[in-house]
Every structure is written in C-alpha cells, then in structure tokens.
Amino acid sequence: MDKKTPLVDMRDIHISFGGIRAVDHVSVDLYPGEVVGLLGHNGAGKSTLIKILSGAYAADGGEIYINGEKATINNPRDARSYNIETIYQTLALADNLDAASNLFLGRELVTGLGTVDDDAMEAEARKIMGRLNPNFKKFAEPVSALSGGQRQSVAIARAVYFNAKILIMDEPTAALGPHETQMVSELIQQLKAEGIGIFLISHDIHDVMELCDRASVMKNGKLVGTVDVKDVTDDDLLGMIILGKRPGEDTPVV
Amino acid sequence: MQNQAKNLIDKLGIDARLLGMIGALVVIWVVFGYFTGGRFLSPRNFFNVSVQTASVAVMATGMVFVIVTRNIDLSVGSMLGFIGMTVAALQVQVLPDVLGLGHGMIWIIAAVAAILMGAILGAFQGWIIGYLTVPAFIVTLGGFLIYRGAMWWVTQGQTQAPLDPTFRLLGGGAEGTLGETLSWAFGVFAAVAAVGLMLLSRRRKSAHGFAIKPVWAEAALMVIAAGLILCFVWIMNSYPIPKGAMRRIAAAEGIELTDGLVWYHGVAIPVLILLVVTVGMTIVAQRTRFGRYIYATGGNPEAAELSGINTRMLTVKVFALMGALTGIASIIASARLNAVDVGLGTLDELRVIAAAVIGGTALSGGFGTIYGAVIGALIMQSLQSGMASVGVDAPLQNIVVGFVLVFAVWVDIVYRRRAGI
Ligand SMILES: Nc1ncnc2c1ncn2[C@@H]1O[C@H](COP(=O)(O)OP(=O)(O)OP(=O)(O)O)[C@@H](O)[C@H]1O
Ligand SMILES: [Mg+2]
Numbered sequence: 001m002d003k004k005t006p007l008v009d010m011r012d013i014h015i016s017f018g019g020i021r022a023v024d025h026v027s028v029d030l031y032p033g034e035v036v037g038l039l040g041h042n043g044a045g046k047s048t049l050i051k052i053l054s055g056a057y058a059a060d061g062g063e064i065y066i067n068g069e070k071a072t073i074n075n076p077r078d079a080r081s082y083n084i085e086t087i088y089q090t091l092a093l094a095d096n097l098d099a100a101s102n103l104f105l106g107r108e109l110v111t112g113l114g115t116v117d118d119d120a121m122e123a124e125a126r127k128i129m130g131r132l133n134p135n136f137k138k139f140a141e142p143v144s145a146l147s148g149g150q151r152q153s154v155a156i157a158r159a160v161y162f163n164a165k166i167l168i169m170d171e172p173t174a175a176l177g178p179h180e181t182q183m184v185s186e187l188i189q190q191l192k193a194e195g196i197g198i199f200l201i202s203h204d205i206h207d208v209m210e211l212c213d214r215a216s217v218m219k220n221g222k223l224v225g226t227v228d229v230k231d232v233t234d235d236d237l238l239g240m241i242i243l244g245k246r247p248g249e250d251t252p253v254v
Numbered sequence: 255m256q257n258q259a260k261n262l263i264d265k266l267g268i269d270a271r272l273l274g275m276i277g278a279l280v281v282i283w284v285v286f287g288y289f290t291g292g293r294f295l296s297p298r299n300f301f302n303v304s305v306q307t308a309s310v311a312v313m314a315t316g317m318v319f320v321i322v323t324r325n326i327d328l329s330v331g332s333m334l335g336f337i338g339m340t341v342a343a344l345q346v347q348v349l350p351d352v353l354g355l356g357h358g359m360i361w362i363i364a365a366v367a368a369i370l371m372g373a374i375l376g377a378f379q380g381w382i383i384g385y386l387t388v389p390a391f392i393v394t395l396g397g398f399l400i401y402r403g404a405m406w407w408v409t410q411g412q413t414q415a416p417l418d419p420t421f422r423l424l425g426g427g428a429e430g431t432l433g434e435t436l437s438w439a440f441g442v443f444a445a446v447a448a449v450g451l452m453l454l455s456r457r458r459k460s461a462h463g464f465a466i467k468p469v470w471a472e473a474a475l476m477v478i479a480a481g482l483i484l485c486f487v488w489i490m491n492s493y494p495i496p497k498g499a500m501r502r503i504a505a506a507e508g509i510e511l512t513d514g515l516v517w518y519h520g521v522a523i524p525v526l527i528l529l530v531v532t533v534g535m536t537i538v539a540q541r542t543r544f545g546r547y548i549y550a551t552g553g554n555p556e557a558a559e560l561s562g563i564n565t566r567m568l569t570v571k572v573f574a575l576m577g578a579l580t581g582i583a584s585i586i587a588s589a590r591l592n593a594v595d596v597g598l599g600t601l602d603e604l605r606v607i608a609a610a611v612i613g614g615t616a617l618s619g620g621f622g623t624i625y626g627a628v629i630g631a632l633i634m635q636s637l638q639s640g641m642a643s644v645g646v647d648a649p650l651q652n653i654v655v656g657f658v659l660v661f662a663v664w665v666d667i668v669y670r671r672r673a674g675i
Contacts, residue, residue: 056560077562092560096553096620097546105550106561108543115541123462 005068007032007197008166013052013062022048024221025062030166030197035188037208037229038201039241040218046201047089049218050168053199054086055079066166077106085164087172089201091155095144099136100125102143103158128157132187133180148175156184160191167191170201185211205234219244219254266471271614271669275629278662279636286640294640297493301519303632303639304490305426305590308524309334309583310602311631314609315535316579318627319572321610322552324619325383325390327573329397330580331602333375335594336401337584341368342414342594345421361421369581375401376577377570384569398603406596415593425589426522428499434491437520441487444529445480452476486521493519524586528628531582536624548572552619608655609634612662616670634658 006029015023023045030036038046052059055076064071066082073079079086093102100121108116109124122139129136133153143151152175159167169188173181188198188211202208208215209229217224217240225246227236236247244254287295313330320327345364353359379397383390416422423430432440452475459466466472495503495517504511539545551558551565558565583602588594613630615622637658641651 054560075562076560080562086560088560090556092554092557094550094553094557094620097550101546101550102557105546105558106563108546110543115537116543116546119458119462119464122464 006030006065007034007067008053008199009065009068010049010053011063011065013049013059013064015048015052015057015060021221023052023059026218026221026223027062028199028216028223028226030199032165032197033192033195034214035192035198035200035212036226037212037215038199038218039203039205039208039215039237040224041241044218045221046218047170050086050170050199050201051088053079053166054084054088054168056088080106080162083163083165084168085159085162085166086168087152087155087159087170089170089174091151093143093151093155096142098122098142099129099139099146099154099157102154103128103161105158107162124161125157128161129153132157132160132183149177149180152176153180156187160187164191165196167196167198168201169198171203172200173202173204173207205237208237209234217241222254224254266475267467268475270673271626271666272629274665274669275613275626275633279629279633282633282636282640286636286644289644290640294643297489299639299643300489301493301522303635304525305522306639307632307635308426308522308528309587309590310605310609310635311528311628312531312579312583312586313576313602313606314613314627314631315531315624316576317606317610318535318613318615318622318624319539319548320390320576321607321615321617322548322619322622323569323572324552324555325569325572326607326617327379327390327394327576328603328607329379329394329401330576330583330606331599331604332398332401332405333372333577333580334584334587334599334602335596336375336405336408337368337371337581338588338594338598339405339408339414339596340371341365341584342417342588343409345418346414346416349418356419358420360418361424364418364421365424365585368585369578372577372579372581372584373574374577376580377574379577380570380573383573384566405598411596413593413595417589417592417594421585422589422592424523424527424585425587425591426524427590428495428519429503430523430589431490432520432523432526434518434520437487437491440521440526441484445483448479448483449476452479490521490525491518495519524590527582527586531579532624532628539624544568544571549620552621554620605631605634608659611666612659614666616666 008030010029011027012025013023013027014021014025026045026049028036028038028049038050040046048057051057053064053073055073055078058074064073071082073082094105097105100118103125104121109120111117125139133150136150136153138146138150143154146154152172156172159169173184176184185207188200191198200208200212212229214226215229215237216226217237219241224240224244227247232247239245239247244252246253283295293299313334317327317330341364344367345360349357349360349363375397379393382388382393431437452472456466456472500517501511539548547558547563547568550561551563551568555565584599587598591598609631610622610627611617611630612633613623613626613628615627634655637655638651641654646654
C-alpha cells in the first residue's frame with residue numbers, strides 16, 4: 001500500500017450549527033484500498049463530518065485534499081466529480097420514485113433524443129441488484145413500498161454503481177438482515193481489493209474490528225484518536241468511544 | 255366477477271385512478287344528458303365544454319408541477335387578468351398606432367408578449383420562493399393581490415375591446431376552429447401517432463426482455479386510443495356552424511353561399527392548444543430530466559439536493575413554466591371573450607388548483623399526472639355547464655362544486671391508502 005499520498009486527507013475540519021460545535025477541528029485521512037471506521041456515540045459528529053466530504057454541508061473551516069491536491073467541494077455534484085459516493089444514514093431516497101430512478105437520480109441515462117431512458121435504467125438496475133441482493137424483485141414499485149433493508153440495498157447499489165474511488169458508508173447495514181449484512185461485508189472486502197478507499201461509520205465494534213484497517217473515534221465533535229485496528233482490543237475501542245481515552249492513557253483527551 | 259374485472263384491468267395495465275375519473279365524467283354526462291333531454295350530449299354542448307375547459311386546463315398542467323414540488327400558486331387567476339389586460343391594451347391601443355390597424359404581426363406580438371410576461375412574472379415569484387425561501391403560499395398570495403391591482407392600473411379599469419381579429423381565433427368560436435377537413439387530418443395524425451408510440455414502447459420493452467402486455471390487451475388499448483381520438487373529432491365535426499356565422503365567413507372569404515350548404519365547426523383552436531400543451535407537458539413530466547427532478551424534489555427535497563439537483567433553480571423554472579402557461583391561458587380566455595374587463599380570471603386560481611387536485615395531484619407533493627389535471631378540469635367544467643343548463647343558480651353551483659372537490663380528494667386519499675402509496 002502506497003502510504004505516501006492519502007486518497008482523502010481532511011484537515012482541521014470544523015463546523016457549528018447555531019451554538020453546537022458539531023465537528024470541532026477534526027483531521028482524518030484515508031488511503032487507497034483501506035477501510036477506515038468512524039466511531040462515536042450518538043451525536044458525536046460522524047455523519048456531519050462525512051457530509052462535509054460528500055458536499056452536503058460546507059465546512060466553516062479546514063481543508064480537504066484528494067490525492068494530495070486541494071479540493072473544493074461546495075455541493076454534492078462537486079463530490080461526485082471527485083468520484084466520491086455516499087450511502088447516507090437517512091438513505092436519501094425519493095420515496096415516490098422507483099428503484100431505477102433513484103439509482104440514477106441526477107445522472108439519468110438518456111436516449112439519443114436527450115429524453116430519459118427508463119428502460120435502459122431499469123435494465124442496469126436489474127443487473128446491479130442481481131449482484132447485490134438477488135432476492136430484490138420490486139422494480140416497478142415506488143421505493144416507499146420497499147422494506148427498510150430493500151431500501152438500503154438500493155442506496156448501496158447507487159453508491160457502488162458509478163465506480164466510486166472513495167466510498168462513504170454511514171451505517172450501511174443498520175436495517176439489513178444477517179445474510180444481507182454478510183453480503184455487504186463481502187462487498188466491502190471486494191471493493192477494498194479493487195483499491196477503493198472506504199469510510200465506514202458503524203456502531204458495531206465487531207464489524208469494525210473485522211472490516212476496518214484503522215478506526216477514528218469521535219466524541220462531542222472532537223477527534224479522540226485514530227488507531228490501527230490490529231493494535232487494539234474491543235475494550236480499547238469502547239474506552240475511546242465512551243470515556244474519550246486513548247488506549248494506554250489514563251486521562252481523557254476529550 | 256369483481257376479480258375478473260380487476261384481472262382485466264391489470265392485464266390492460268390501466269391506472270385505476272384514470273378509470274375512476276373517466277367513470278365520474280361519464281356519469282356526469284349521462285345524468286345531465288338525462289335531465290336536459292339529451293341537450294347536454296349534443297355536439298354543440300361538447301364543443302362548448304371543450305372550449306370552456308381549455309384555459310383552466312392549460313394552467314392546471316402547470317399547477318401539477320407546482321404542487322408536486324410541495325408549493326402552491328394562488329396568483330394564477332390575477333396573473334391571467336393582468337397579462338390579459340396588458341396584452342389587450344397592447345393590441346387595442348399601442349400596436350395599431352405603430353403597425354397599422356389589422357397588421358398581420360399584431361397577434362403574434364401579442365401572443366409572444368403574453369407568454370413572456372407570464373414566464374418573467376412566474377420566474378420572479380419562483381426566485382423569491384426558491385432563493386429567499388419565502389413560502390410559496392405567501393409569495394403567490396401577494397402576487398394574487400398585486401396583479402389584480404396592477405391590472406386596474408394598466409387601463410385605469412377600462413375594458414379593452416375589440417381585440418385583433420386574428421388573435422381572436424385563438425379563443426375558438428365559429429371561425430376559430432380547424433374546420434372539417436383539417437380536423438379529420440389532425441384526428442388521423444393523432445391516432446396514428448398514438449398507436450405508433452405504443453408500438454415503439456412495446457418494442458423497446460421487449461428488447462430489454464421486460465414483461466409486456468399480451469397482444470390482445472395492447473391491441474385493445476390501441477383501438478380504444480385511436481377510437482377515442484377519432485370519435486372526438488367526429489363529434490366536433492357534427493356541430494354545424496350557424497347560418498349567421500356562415501354568411502359572415504363566406505363574405506370574408508368571398509365564397510358564394512348556396513342553400514343546402516352546411517359547414518361544421520371541427521376541433522376548436524384553443525382545444526388544439528390544450529392538446530399540444532398536454533402532450534408537451536406529459537413528455538416533460540415523464541421523459542425529461544427536468545420532469546424527473548420535479549418529482550424527486552417533491553418526494554424528498556433533501557435526497558434531491560444530495561443527488562446534486564439544484565432545487566432552488568428548479569423552483570424558479572417550475573414557477574416560470576407556470577407563468578408561461580398562465581400567459582397561454584390568458585390568450586385563450588381573452589380571445590374567447592373578445593374583450594378584457596377587470597374581472598378576467600377572477601377565482602381561476604381556485605378552479606386550477608381544484609382541477610389538479612381532483613385529477614389526483616397530492617398536496618403533500620411527489621404525486622400528480624398531467625392527464626389527471628386535464629380530466630379534472632373537464633370534470634369541473636362539465637359539472638358547471640351541466641348545472642347551468644338544468645337551471646341551477648350560481649350560488650348553488652358553487653356549493654355543489656365545493657362538495658365535489660372535498661369528496662374527490664377524500665376518495666383519492668382512500669384510494670392511495672388501499673394502493674399503499
Ligand atoms: N443540520 C443540522 N442542524 C443543526 N444541528 C445539527 C445538524 N446536523 C447535525 N446537528 C447536530 O450536530 C451533532 C452531530 O450530529 P451527527 O448527525 O453528525 O451525529 P452522528 O455522530 O452521526 O450520530 P449518530 O450516531 O446518531 O448518527 C448533533 O448534536 C446534532 O444535533
Ligand atoms: Mg449519524
């Protein structure tokens with residue numbers, strides 16, 4: 001692994017909502033073919049941090065470097081142009097549209113006349129869903145008619161379809177059954193092998209220990225620390241999350 | 255029996271709501287036909303209803319997009335009046351002085367001015383709603399008052415008449431129709447186009463290996479579609495032009511009238527405009543990115559934003575489109591009356607919203623079809639014309655329409671709950 005230039009380098013990012021410092025001068029980075037877990041209690045600022053990378057929020061300050069070059073990400077379209085794809089915690093699906101329309105939302109396939117090509121999009125959607133969730137059959141219904149897990153599969157498919165180089169997964173398996181969760185784990189391994197960098201937000205320590213190379217822990221908007229997963233135990237991680245203490249240190253940093 | 259019917263509808267792949275609306279329309283027609291001794295079902299009445307529906311229906315197609323994006327436009331009636339008055343003054347007071355009375359360009363300039371004016375007023379409202387985030391209800395309520403007042407200022411309240419003779423054709427009447435031959439040609443063209451599009455869509459679907467309807471179902475739908483179009487043309491072509499109007503037309507065109515000669519109206523020009531708008535707006539809704547983004551934004555504004563859709567600009571465009579359609583409606587309404595007084599368009603905003611809502615557009619956003627809104631407008635107009643023709647007085651008409659509106663939306667809510675959408 002080329003440790004020299006990180007794929008993503010977020011430096012000193014901060015943002016406040018009203019008086020709340022949702023992200024308070026946090027720096028994280030990500031290398032190609034690496035999975036970095038983002039951990040922390042509810043409201044720690046994980047989603048907010050990655051939403052700055054995906055262009056949903058504009059940071060109050062801090063810099064983002066992609067492949068060593070300073071990147072300006074002002075909106076989701078900018079992020080997509082850097083091949084950053086995101087699975088949002090809220091899934092960000094338009095409930096009234098079908099799976100294919102959601103998958104291609106903002107990047108519709110068009111015919112020679114410039115009109116949207118629903119048939120081609122459905123055909124593509126069938127292909128990718130066949131790979132991710134072969135049981136998925138509801139292509140004609142609006143996604144409001146899908147189960148939580150099926151909706152999550154659609155959101156995952158959207159993020160993987162467009163050849164992401166940087167993938168952000170905000171609790172991607174929260175609504176999935178054991179079998180589907182297993183498939184997402186395999187998907188992560190496979191994408192990692194292809195050299196894609198992944199930020200994985202999860203509350204499941206076991207998942208993090210199994211899938212991630214490094215873990216960054218946040219508490220109250222601040223970064224507690226980043227550790228190599230192979231150097232720490234479950235309890236070390238829990239200590240970081242709950243007490244804000246780095247492994248081997250006695251006093252909380254946050 | 256019920257299952258069989260449901261099965262049949264499933265196979266044909268027709269939307270149950272569409273069937274419901276057509277059913278309601280047929281019931282209205284049959285009931286009023288009965289109480290008027292068939293007068294309501296005469297070609298003459300169908301012609302009049304089709305012309306009277308056009309203006310509101312044109313605006314209703316735009317209101318669908320407005321409501322689908324979780325907005326509302328209360329200003330369209332006043333805007334229609336303001337545009338109508340301005341454009342009438344333009345062709346009565348300004349253009350004849352500049353170009354000469356009856357100049358061939360007057361109607362074109364007037365029509366383009368109406369559409370542009372609507373688009374600009376609409377875009378401005380949309381900008382306040384999208385970028386300054388003032389709620390649409392308030393912005394268009396303000397517009398409702400402002401345009402009605404501005405309309406008065408244009409001519410100090412003076413009625414403007416008569417309008418340019420060519421412009422007047424856009425409102426229908428004996429002269430403002432396609433005439434018999436052109437109507438048939440139009441009907442055949444539309445029927446062939448409809449069948450052609452259905453064939454094309456079927457071929458595309460089977461090329462992708464998707465499930466397609468059985469051949470008999472597809473054929474039945476084609477026959478129904480082509481049949482309805484031709485039937486409509488036939489009815490319009492069965493309404494003779496009255497003797498007086500015939501003499502007028504014959505004199506204008508230098509034709510000798512013989513005794514047994516009868517001319518028929520054919521499809522009215524405002525109805526043709528409505529059909530073009532309906533097809534155009536349906537294409538926008540179903541086949542363009544713009545349309546897709548309208549529905550996505552209505553379904554989940556945050557998701558649309560996260561997918562890179564500029565929802566603010568989208569709001570500006572939606573209101574600009576609504577304004578342009580109001581401009582077209584204003585042309586039709588003023589041309590039909592051949593005069594514009596300060597009352598033009600009063601209460602139209604409510605008719606337009608009611609048409610869209612009766613047609614299945616959900617005020618919570620995300621759902622609504624163009625054809626639904628047009629049928630909704632037709633239902634409202636049929637009800638009103640029907641009641642007028644059996645002698646129901648105006649206050650009672652309003653009461654009935656009010657009840658029907660609430661009832662229709664309740665039915666729609668029940669339908670949605672059952673269908674699970
Ligand atoms: N759009 C917003 N407006 C105001 N406050 C916000 C907004 N988004 C997040 N916050 C606040 O910022 C803080 C961090 O929220 P965030 O969603 O990033 O937490 P999280 O770590 O993802 O938590 P969870 O594990 O529950 O998903 C919270 O206090 C939250 O209330
Ligand atoms: Mg979160």
